[in-house]
Amino acid sequence: MADLSINFAGIKSMNPFWLASGPPTNSGYQVQRAFEAGWGGAVWKTLGDPIVNVTSRFSALHYNGQRVAGFNNIELITDRPLDVNLREIAETKKKFPKQVIIASLMVEPVQEKWHEIVKKVEDVGVDGLELNFGCPHGMAERGMGSASGQVPELVEKQTSWAKEAAETPVIVKLTPNITDITATAYAASQGGADAISLINTINSLMGIDLDTWNTIPNVAGKGTHGGYCGPAVKPIALSMVGECARQTDSNIPISGIGGIGTWRDAAEFMLMGATGLQVCTAAMHHGFRIVEDMIDGLNNYLDEKGLASVMDLVGRSVPKYRDWGDLDLNHRVVARINQDQCIHCNKCHIACEDGAHQCIEMYTDKNGKPALKVREEDCVGCNLCSIVCPVDGAIDMIEKPGEEPMTWNERQALLNTL
Amino acid sequence: MRIPDTKENLWKNFDEVRADLKPKEVMEEVSRCLFCYDAPCTKACPTNINVPSFIKKIASGNMKGAAHVIMEANPMGATCARVCPTEELCEGACVLNDASLPIMIGDLQRHATNWAMKNHEPLFQPGKPNGKTVAIVGSGPAGLSAARELARYGFKVTVYEKKDKAGGLDTYGIVPFRLPQAISLWEVEQVESLGVAIHTNTEVGKDVQVETLMNDFDAVVLAVGMSDVPLLGIPGEDLDGVHDAIQFIEKVKDGHLTDRFIGKRAAVIGAGNTAIDAATCLKRLGAANVSMVYRRSEAEMTAYPFEYAFAKQDGIEFRWLTQPKSFIDDGLGHVARMECVRMKLGEIDASGRRRPEKVKNSEFYMDIDVVVKATGQVRYTSLIEAFGLENDHGIVKVNPETYQTSNPKVYAAGDVIFGNGSGEAMVVAAAEQGKKTARAIQEQMLSRI
Numbered sequence: 001m002a003d004l005s006i007n008f009a010g011i012k013s014m015n016p017f018w019l020a021s022g023p024p025t026n027s028g029y030q031v032q033r034a035f036e037a038g039w040g041g042a043v044w045k046t047l048g049d050p051i052v053n054v055t056s057r058f059s060a061l062h063y064n065g066q067r068v069a070g071f072n073n074i075e076l077i078t079d080r081p082l083d084v085n086l087r088e089i090a091e092t093k094k095k096f097p098k099q100v101i102i103a104s105l106m107v108e109p110v111q112e113k114w115h116e117i118v119k120k121v122e123d124v125g126v127d128g129l130e131l132n133f134g135c136p137h138g139m140a141e142r143g144m145g146s147a148s149g150q151v152p153e154l155v156e157k158q159t160s161w162a163k164e165a166a167e168t169p170v171i172v173k174l175t176p177n178i179t180d181i182t183a184t185a186y187a188a189s190q191g192g193a194d195a196i197s198l199i200n201t202i203n204s205l206m207g208i209d210l211d212t213w214n215t216i217p218n219v220a221g222k223g224t225h226g227g228y229c230g231p232a233v234k235p236i237a238l239s240m241v242g243e244c245a246r247q248t249d250s251n252i253p254i255s256g257i258g259g260i261g262t263w264r265d266a267a268e269f270m271l272m273g274a275t276g277l278q279v280c281t282a283a284m285h286h287g288f289r290i291v292e293d294m295i296d297g298l299n300n301y302l303d304e305k306g307l308a309s310v311m312d313l314v315g316r317s318v319p320k321y322r323d324w325g326d327l328d329l330n331h332r333v334v335a336r337i338n339q340d341q342c343i344h345c346n347k348c349h350i351a352c353e354d355g356a357h358q359c360i361e362m363y364t365d366k367n368g369k370p371a372l373k374v375r376e377e378d379c380v381g382c383n384l385c386s387i388v389c390p391v392d393g394a395i396d397m398i399e400k401p402g403e404e405p406m407t408w409n410e411r412q413a414l415l416n417t418l
Numbered sequence: 419m420r421i422p423d424t425k426e427n428l429w430k431n432f433d434e435v436r437a438d439l440k441p442k443e444v445m446e447e448v449s450r451c452l453f454c455y456d457a458p459c460t461k462a463c464p465t466n467i468n469v470p471s472f473i474k475k476i477a478s479g480n481m482k483g484a485a486h487v488i489m490e491a492n493p494m495g496a497t498c499a500r501v502c503p504t505e506e507l508c509e510g511a512c513v514l515n516d517a518s519l520p521i522m523i524g525d526l527q528r529h530a531t532n533w534a535m536k537n538h539e540p541l542f543q544p545g546k547p548n549g550k551t552v553a554i555v556g557s558g559p560a561g562l563s564a565a566r567e568l569a570r571y572g573f574k575v576t577v578y579e580k581k582d583k584a585g586g587l588d589t590y591g592i593v594p595f596r597l598p599q600a601i602s603l604w605e606v607e608q609v610e611s612l613g614v615a616i617h618t619n620t621e622v623g624k625d626v627q628v629e630t631l632m633n634d635f636d637a638v639v640l641a642v643g644m645s646d647v648p649l650l651g652i653p654g655e656d657l658d659g660v661h662d663a664i665q666f667i668e669k670v671k672d673g674h675l676t677d678r679f680i681g682k683r684a685a686v687i688g689a690g691n692t693a694i695d696a697a698t699c700l701k702r703l704g705a706a707n708v709s710m711v712y713r714r715s716e717a718e719m720t721a722y723p724f725e726y727a728f729a730k731q732d733g734i735e736f737r738w739l740t741q742p743k744s745f746i747d748d749g750l751g752h753v754a755r756m757e758c759v760r761m762k763l764g765e766i767d768a769s770g771r772r773r774p775e776k777v778k779n780s781e782f783y784m785d786i787d788v789v790v791k792a793t794g795q796v797r798y799t800s801l802i803e804a805f806g807l808e809n810d811h812g813i814v815k816v817n818p819e820t821y822q823t824s825n826p827k828v829y830a831a832g833d834v835i836f837g838n839g840s841g842e843a844m845v846v847a848a849a850e851q852g853k854k855t856a857r858a859i860q861e862q863m864l865s866r867i
């Protein structure tokens with residue numbers, strides 16, 4: 001049994017699994033159920049001046065029979081009065097003193113407003129604050145959420161206002177709807193943030209109904225862009241976490257969010273530099289009970305790797321995540337087809353033929369059976385065939401001896417000396 | 419199955435009929451599972467295995483976790499993955515039955531427990547010793563399941579087993595092409611690894627006295643199951659070539675294959691699951707022709723539909739409404755013919771089925787070389803009487819909640835309490851009763867402290 005507890009920017013949590021701010025953390029009833037199921041913490045549904053929500057709010061991408069490959073919403077921050085939320089936070093904290101409650105906050109970019117709300121939530125005993133600069137719809141039109149999250153100066157300024165009043169750690173939640181997320185990460189740390197969390201949702205339109213020509217979802221025939229999340233956004237979130245983690249001028253703790261649904265996703269985010277984790281869509285899809293396998297699976301994984309603490313995972317893959325110019329140009333891999341595993345769907349052949357480098361040959365072997373072979377001298381090692389292959393182990397990418405390693409950067413440096 | 423002609427190629431016929439799922443099949447199947455909440459499959463499982471949870475764990479690659487979920491709920495989880503009538507239980511309850519095809523729960527359970535068998539990861543720990551002792555009579559699924567749970571609670575457990583190996587019918591009774599003996603023995607090992615002492619070759623009532631158990635232990639669990647097939651009470655039953663199905667299958671299961679049946683004509687008396695097992699074993703041993711002889715009709719047979727289908731696939735013939743009257747010898751003490759009488763169905767009887775009645779002057783003869791009797795199992799009545807337990811024709815009476823017998827110190831679980839319309843004789847039911855017995859002992863002992 002490994003130790004799953006984390007220390008995230010001074011906030012101690014029994015495990016790294018927190019619910020992200022969203023529908024699952026909308027009320028005390030839900031957060032208490034989540035804590036009973038095993039979640040280590042919850043970031044409360046964003047507090048601010050109450051808003052009015054539209055009905056019909058969500059939609060999802062179902063892909064080839066799998067439901068919710070991606071998820072989209074046009075919901076705003078909490079629509080419940082602040083005093084009700086505060087009362088339920090206090091009550092939940094009292095019942096579950098060991099679990100972490102973070103207040104997610106969003107107010108207008110005015111210094112007094114930030115001071116006021118920070119005091120109110122700290123008075124009811126939250127363990128930390130998360131500033132929501134990420135919501136891409138609705139709130140942005142009012143100058144909040146991603147509208148302020150896309151402007152580094154506003155991020156820095158508002159973070160510093162929150163910090164002026166805060167006694168608990170301040171986490172800044174970043175929007176992915178920006179070209180370079182490290183710019184706003186940097187602004188947050190300049191503003192005094194104790195940690196950053198990312199990602200919030202990505203601008204998206206789920207689809208169009210081909211009969212009515214309405215957007216999906218639609219509100220009385222009209223739609224608007226929403227925020228995308230769920231399994232489909234994980235690669236984007238992971239790269240953004242990695243980009244922030246590998247910034248050499250900052251070692252600000254990161255709470256990883258975006259498409260986390262299993263202990264495997266969790267371990268990957270931690271290896272890429274996240275100390276804490278947040279989950280929204282997966283809990284909405286399957287319920288709070290998913291945390292049981294997240295805890296159990298992570299525990300068994302750590303045991304298997306001989307690691308005593310989950311903190312030993314944090315950042316272990318960050319040094320391996322580099323600029324393209326640091327990659328070895330002379331490294332070679334080629335595809336190899338294992339005849340005994342191959343089921344002869346010929347997907348690799350057509351993928352290579354039309355989408356890569358025309359080096360997988362179809363032929364008839366000496367027993368008259370169809371077979372496939374890679375012409376290794378022409379294979380560029382792109383992986384496409386092994387990606388489209390439906391059978392595990394039928395195509396291996398084999399390492400070939402190459403010349404002395406040399407990266408692009410080394411090559412340029414060498415050329416410059418000539 | 420191929421027709422064996424020599425003793426050497428007999429063995430192949432006893433390989434498991436159903437193959438393990440391949441890795442791709444596993445991934446496709448786990449991705450199909452809906453991960454239902456308050457799932458009907460879990461409720462349909464007598465041991466309430468949290469099916470969606472273990473399937474989700476296979477999907478996430480947490481194989482140890484998956485095996486743990488299964489074995490925690492069911493100490494015979496690997497056996498049950500192979501022998502449970504899943505169509506009647508978990509898979510029959512799957513919500514996908516209506517929408518598409520049910521999830522192959524049994525096969526996924528097998529995949530997860532195969533992992534555990536291969537990886538030798540200890541899944542459970544014994545509890546802190548509580549100073550109390552329990553004797554368990556019989557090491558079948560009921561006894562082993564009680565033993566494991568009691569060991570986890572901290573009891574010092576001693577199991578007495580009259581046979582050479584532990585495991586009960588899992589080790590000796592369920593045909594090897596459905597359940598290889600090694601699976602059952604692995605489950606035995608799991609229980610032993612918790613510090614449970616299993617004394618094999620030790621029959622209670624003979625090698626160890628009932629009074630000794632009653633005096634030396636704080637509680638006793640009677641889990642002796644049922645015994646051999648009853649006598650038919652017709653002439654010729656003692657001839658060579660007339661076998662008891664339980665003993666016949668036991669020999670096959672324990673690896674004593676013989677070429678004696680190659681090319682022979684065989685008749686199996688009865689049409690329950692055991693009869694089908696005996697018939698399909700005979701076929702695999704090379705019998706040229708196997709007939710099942712049953713005094714009622716197809717509609718009344720007690721074998722599961724999938725067992726019946728399996729027998730038909732194996733080329734077993736069925737003689738409905740036929741009852742043996744006597745076995746006739748070949749002059750050398752070996753059975754050669756069977757005299758039968760035709761039957762017809764009359765009024766509904768106590769079992770709720772139409773009573774078979776003899777058709778006058780309908781006698782006829784069948785030429786046969788082998789007879790296997792599979793008409794139920796008799797009870798260990800004298801042992802039950804030696805314990806002084808209230809019983810109904812050898813079916814021990816228990817409190818359905820606590821599994822306590824008329825003697826509060828003695829509990830009973832498994833086939834020894836099965837009968838009179840109280841569920842099915844199944845491994846999974848025996849395992850669940852063992853678990854519940856252990857829980858009741860724990861609760862009652864603790865309340866006494």
Ligand SMILES: Cc1cc2nc3c(=O)[nH]c(=O)nc-3n(C[C@H](O)[C@H](O)[C@H](O)COP(=O)(O)OP(=O)(O)OC[C@H]3O[C@@H](n4cnc5c(N)ncnc54)[C@H](O)[C@@H]3O)c2cc1C
Binds near residue numbers: 556591621643
């Ligand atoms: C041929 C056959 C096929 C079956 N197939 C299936 C199937 O496919 N699926 C399924 O779910 N169920 C099947 N069953 C039923 C299942 O095997 C039983 O319901 C289950 O094994 C009952 O468990 P138990 O522990 O009560 O008894 P058993 O498994 O019978 O174990 C009792 C043990 O007690 C021992 N014992 C008896 N007397 C003494 C004594 N005096 N001292 C010490 N030890 C003693 C016995 O040797 C035995 O090992 C089958 C049964 C038979 C006979």
Ligand SMILES: Cc1cc2nc3c(=O)[nH]c(=O)nc-3n(C[C@H](O)[C@H](O)[C@H](O)COP(=O)(O)O)c2cc1C
Binds near residue numbers: 023075132257
């Ligand atoms: C319906 C819905 C409502 C959300 N509301 C909020 C919110 O109020 N505040 C916030 O910071 N993030 C909100 N989010 C974003 C999530 O907290 C999270 O950053 C995002 O969904 C990515 O994680 P996931 O892939 O695990 O869902 C919301 C997400 C969804 C799906």
Ligand code: SF4
């Ligand atoms: S999930 Fe609940 S709130 Fe949402 S549409 Fe369905 S019933 Fe209504």
